[in-house]
Amino acid sequence: MTTEDTSAVPSAHGDLYDLHDAALAGMRKKGPKPLARALRFYAEDMDHEGTDLTEAALREVLSTAHTDHALLWLWRRQLADWDFDSRAAWTDTEPRTEERRAAIHAGLGLEPETRKVLDTLIPVSKLTGPVVISREFTPWRGRREQQGHHWYWPRYAELLARKGWDADAVANLDEAAERVVERLADPTAEQPYQSRGLVVGYVQSGKTANFTGVIAKAVDAGYRLVIVLGGTLNLLRAQTQRRLDMELVGRENILRGASEVESDYAADEAWVQDKFLRHGGLPSTRGAFDIIRLTTRDNDYKPLAQGIGALEIEKREQTLPLYDPRNLRHSAARLMVVKKNKSVLAKLVKDLKKIGPLLSEIPVLIIDDESDEASVNTTSPSKPDANRTAINEKISELLQLMPRAQYVGYTATPFANVFIDPSDTEDVFPRDFILSLDRPAGYMGVQDFHDLDSAIPPEERTFANSQEKAHVRDVRKEDEEDDVCLREAMDMFVLTAAVKVYRECAGPEPLGTGHFRHHTMLVHESRLQRDHRELAAKLLRLWYDGGYAGPSGRERLRKLYDTDVAPVSAARADGFAVPADFEELAPHIGAAWMRIGGNENPVIVVNGDQDIERGEADFDRRGIWKILVGGQKLSRGYTVEGLTVTYYRRSAGNASTLMQMGRWFGFRKGYRDLVRLYIGRGETLGAKEVDLYEAFEAICRDEETFREQLKQYAVLIDGRPQITPAQVPPLVSQHLPWLKPTSREKMYNARLVEVRSPGKWEEPTAYPKTSAALRHNTGLWTPVLDGLSTETAAFTYEGGGKSHRFSAFTDFLAPGDLMPLLRSLKWQTGQQFEPHLAYLEEISKSPRQVDDWLVLAPQHAGSGRRAAIGSSDRSFSWFSRDRRRGPLFGAISEPKHRPAALRIAGAVPSCGDPTTERYVAERRGVVVLYPLVESGVEAGGRLDPGQVVMAFCFVAPYSAEGSDSRVVRFTTVDSSREDQAIIHV
Structure with a gap:
């Protein structure tokens, strides 16, 4: 019901609605004014003088109203307008805050009881607004009312x-x-x-x-x-x-x-x-x-x-x-x-x-x-003409x-x-x-299929507390010979169709959903049209061999319903109707089967405009309950309506392309609990085996990092922007070495000058390749190795259901000793470490924000992979790593080494380990050393200084935020001025 729909409102309430509508409309431009005065004015003007104008009458109607009652909707809309107004001249409060709502109530002159009713029925929005x-x-x-x-x-x-x-x-x-x-x-x-x-x-x-x-x-x-x-x-x-x-x-x-x-x-x-x-x-x-x-x-x-x-x-x-x-x-x-x-x-x-x-x-x-x-x-600017x-x-x-x-x-x-x-x-x-838009309410995105940074141990995750367990099903190569996973996905499609029919029969909300116009399954394995034809033929065979009307098919559906659909829906149906058991659902399977395959064509191939233009896959023109097979045409802007089951095994080389293939993202009102993603694990990209589920998780992290940084940098400093759009490219991250943010020919532009990272694990990877440069770096680090403790300390950190343990030699370095070393290091690509060095220089100056650095040299539990380094006669553990991205290494560190270092720097809470806690200090940073040996290098009892890569990671003190509120500084390379740089300070 909206302001135009008052037919269901009793006459007395209708009068009240008309008066409140007029009173609030008169306040829209100037902000909230005393409500009682406005109601009296309009009651006289509209000949409604007999209407009860007291706030008690308003509270009674609102407290007993259906959620779609016109008067409640009217107040919901007006309060939202005032809550969100970022240009409000009538108040200096921030939008969408309790302070703004209090200012609205004060302007309206409302009694405490009325304020409480409104705040209970119409709470302040938690949406953060665009960034x-x-x-x-x-x-x-500001002049828009006078023009246009x-x-x-x-x-x-x-x-x-x-x-x-x-x-x-x-x-x-x-x-x-x-x-x-x-x-x-x-x-x-x-x-x-x-x-x-x-x-x-x-x-x-x-x-x-x-x-x-x-x-x-x-x-x-x-x-x-x-x-x-x-x-x-x-x-x-x-x-x-x-x-x-x-x-x-x-x-x-x-x-x-x-x-x-x-x-x-x-x-x-x-x-x-x-x-x-x-x-x-x-x-x-x-x-x-x-x-x-x-x-x-x-x-x-x-x-x-x-x-x-x-x-x-x-x-x-x-x-x-x-x-x-x-x-x-x-x-x-x-x-x-x-x-x-x-x-x-x-x-x-x-x-x-x-x-x-x-x-x-x-x-x-x-x-x-x-x-x-x-x-x-996408034409390279370096190409002449x-x-x-x-x-x-x-x-x-x-x-x-x-x-x-x-x-x-x-x-x-x-x-x-x-x-x-x-x-x-x-x-x-x-x-x-x-401008970065809010994640809309009711939207299922990457986060709804992954347990990102969940504190719940894997063995304790359930359909209720785990997104992955609820919605994701693995497709592994060993199961594909007999089409086991594809058969299960099709069975799931039929079962979820039956649940939708059941919910249609349950009537209107809250239990039912009305009519489901579309119900679809997407199968995406290849971009090649010949593969689509073969896959469609396979799906047709599985459909007709499925026995959905006979005992064998029903037994498979019963088992899948009892082990998968029923427990997930019991935990996640969000109030929508769920059959008590398979027997209650069974009568609806036939109707679902007919909607999908009643015309003897349950599969639609969509791999060209003509497939869509002739109406087979045009969701605007007709209701579609089908299995869709395709590739590129089913990506990038094409919305597969009613998508409930996805069978996905297609990889891609960059994050933008892969994310656009995620057609399973979207709004799933009334069937969110039924959504399933069957996704490939161990798929092939070129000569590389990749995990598609892991890839989408990496994209999610890249995307959320980008959005969070935009949010952080959107805050004005002294009324001026921290950064401009030209300075955004360095904010783009890459969590998987093989999965670039976008295609290579689109990646050029700016250079970072400084990035502040208090309490964050940082991992430089652009180490030099020449023997002379490696020898130079090893010489700088050798005195540090010589100064390490002769006995190892055993560090432990318990968290996230895991126990992280390792032993390491230790020592302390003053900022005055570490910074000259870091300044003198040689790099293959110096631009990668320079932004970090600028930050470390700043926190080491007066007033200093770091007192000392704990140096850790992790050691393997066994006696293998140990060697003397440089002039020292002591032996240290070395680590085998490869340069996965041209001159850059992939990951340097080992995950088990990170939590204790983060704890010592104050970035994570204590887990009670006495050894780790002994090293914790508020203004202490951590440097972790990793002597690296690349593939093909002989590693004997002593490492050649010209062949060992002295890699390191660091965590700055959590309290070391820099001298002002800025987070980053950039150099934007302007190609029209060749090698000159514009410095934004």
């Missing part, structure tokens, strides 16, 4: 509420969209400016909703040409067009006076069911402006008839430029959704060139969906043609975008802002 890394910009949105209209955004927000979005989610979207629009150029400004930004969401997490909100706010503000680059597939472009037409453009703008049957959506189920937005008439007849579509669902951009008439935006005042508010207020906006295709974009560029001088007056917004695909120039890649060149031409064009890219895998050369003025580097 923005931005250049400084000139604010202009307020038409399309309010209607879009109301539509989202009618679709079931809660008030917090709508308010959060409002704030995120506003953070983007305020960083675009003022569309009425005399001086043109092109803002370029990037919005980072999650895979299949609602990025389209955000850019729809941005478009709504932008056209309200005065942008009059919107170009949406809608992916590289016809279906993706059509899906985006339909979504914008349904939720933003609306029926009247689509029809423009034509009859309903003439609409390109006349046969669309949502059109027939009246789910497309209505404006109540053409917006231009109601004091606003129209949106004219230059593309439709079925038609991409085509050369326009009668020259360029459809793109020539009318001007009421011919002597004034189009961007003057007196013209913008009365001109219609144009919208086109264009596929990222060279020939299509070429047609658009050709038509735009015909407009002439007017083109320089049009405020333009370009939205680039999946902006890391096709849009980025290098040409841009095709799509990038056309986007560049669009930006050059339209000086008032704003470019906003959207992606869930941002690494390619932030590695663009920021000095390339013709490219799409997000020089003005990078």
Whole structure:
């Protein structure tokens, strides 16, 4: 129920609703005012003087109301608006805090009992809001009430509420969209400016909703040409067009006076069911402006008839430029959704060139969906006379043609975008802002399939406390000869289908779910079409041999239900109906089987646009209960609706590509407990065997590290940004040596000057390769080795269900002894250690933040792999490591050595080990030495100083945070100035 739906409210309550609606509406611009006074005014004005206006009456209605009661929804929406408002002139409290809510209550003059009821029913949102890394910009949105209209955004927000979005989610979207629009150029400004930004969401997490909100706010503000680059597939472009037409453009703008049957959506189920937005008439007849579509669902951009008439935006005042508010207020906006295709974009560029001088007056917004695909120039800048890649060149031409064009890219895998050369003025580097969206409520992402840093020991994990146990099933090579895992995945698909049918029969929420329009299984093993055909044939054979209507099939399903589906749903059904036993579910298996294979075609192969365009896999046009087989076409923007079971064995060489293949991420309302991922362990990538599940965990860590650092650096220092988008590339991490963040040709740009790492394990890997450099380093470390204790100390750290034990020689070094050594070391790639050295130098200066460094030289438990090093006659344990990334080593350390070192530096709590605790001190750091021997090097009783790599790791004291609030400093290499550097201090 929304503000437009009060039919279910008793008349007395209806009067109360009308009064509160009017009173709160009068406060929206100026903030909360005394509620009692406003209610008395509107009661007299609206002839409701007999209505009980006391707060006691309000409390009684709210306390007994259904969650969708109109009055409760009204208050939920208004409190969310005030809670989220980051520009509130009526208070200096921070948004989404208890202090902000207290200020709202005080402004309304509410009694303590009313405050308590509202806070209980409508708690302060825990959403953190978007994170923005931005250049400084000139604010202009404070004048938005005086310029332009307020038409399309309010209607879009109301539509989202009618679709079931809660008030917090709508308010959060409002704030995120506003953070983007305020960083675009003022569309009425005399001086043109092109803002370029990037919005980072999650895979299949609602990025389209955000850019729809941005478009709504932008056209309200005065942008009059919107170009949406809608992916590289016809279906993706059509899906985006339909979504914008349904939720933003609306029926009247689509029809423009034509009859309903003439609409390109006349046969669309949502059109027939009246789910497309209505404006109540053409917006231009109601004091606003129209949106004219230059593309439709079925038609991409085509050369326009009668020259360029459809793109020539009318001007009421011919002597004034189009961007003057007196013209913008009365001109219609144009919208086109264009596929990222060279020939299509070429047609658009050709038509735009015909407009002439007017083109320089049009405020333009370009939205680039999946902006890391096709849009980025992948030609190496080092190549002489290098040409841009095709799509990038056309986007560049669009930006050059339209000086008032704003470019906003959207992606869930941002690494390619932030590695663009920021000095390339013709490219799409997000020089003005990078905005990271909140993880939406109800979204299943990587974290929902991994037990990241869980404190629960593996042997104690259950379906209730472990994401992996609940949702992930291993696919191992040894099980594949007889299709054991594939058969089980198909059985799971049938079982979960039956549970969905059961829930449909259980009625509306909270137990039931209504109708499940889609139920799908995705099988992704290869990108090759011949493999898809073979796999489809195998799936058909398994389907028809499954015996789902007979005793053998039912027995398999019973066993799988009892051992897997039932216990997981018992722990995770979240209130939705769960059969008491298999017998209660069994009657629904036949109905589920018929929905999947009733037309004798349970499998759909999707490996080309034509498969999608003929409607077999078009989720907008029909309900689909099928098994989908495919490769690239099932990745990157293509949403597999109703996806419940995934069978995945396809690897990739970089994180961006692999993450986009994770179609199992998304919203799973009503069947979250039924989601299963069958994923390959021990798959082959080239000549390498990889663990796909481990790879996705590594991606998750890379992604979360990136987002957490953005959040940390988004905090302003003295009112100014800590970092700008040009300084973001060094924040991208890589947790697996073989899994790069993005393709190699997209990885160039900036260099880190300093990174502060108090209490963090740091592991330099760029050690030299030449004998002279290795000999030099060994000579520096030899006195340290000679000074180590003659007896080892036994360190233990218990945590996470594991016991970490090792023995090590020890010694202490003063900062004055360690720093000259570190300064003198030679490196293969000095840039890797320089940022750390800068930090260590800073904390070693006065006022010093480190008193001393504990040196640990871990020793093997056995007598093997020991040798004398350098001039010392003592023998030490050495470690075998290889350079896995060119000149760089992979991991240096051993996991068992890290917890004790972190504890000594104060980064983790005590586990009670007396030896470890004896070394703990507040301002103490730890250096751990690892003499390395590479493959092919002879290791006898004495190591040649020119062949041993004296590697080390370190943990700075947890308290050593540096001299100010900054976390990083960078050098941004500007390719237009060759080897010169711009230093950001």
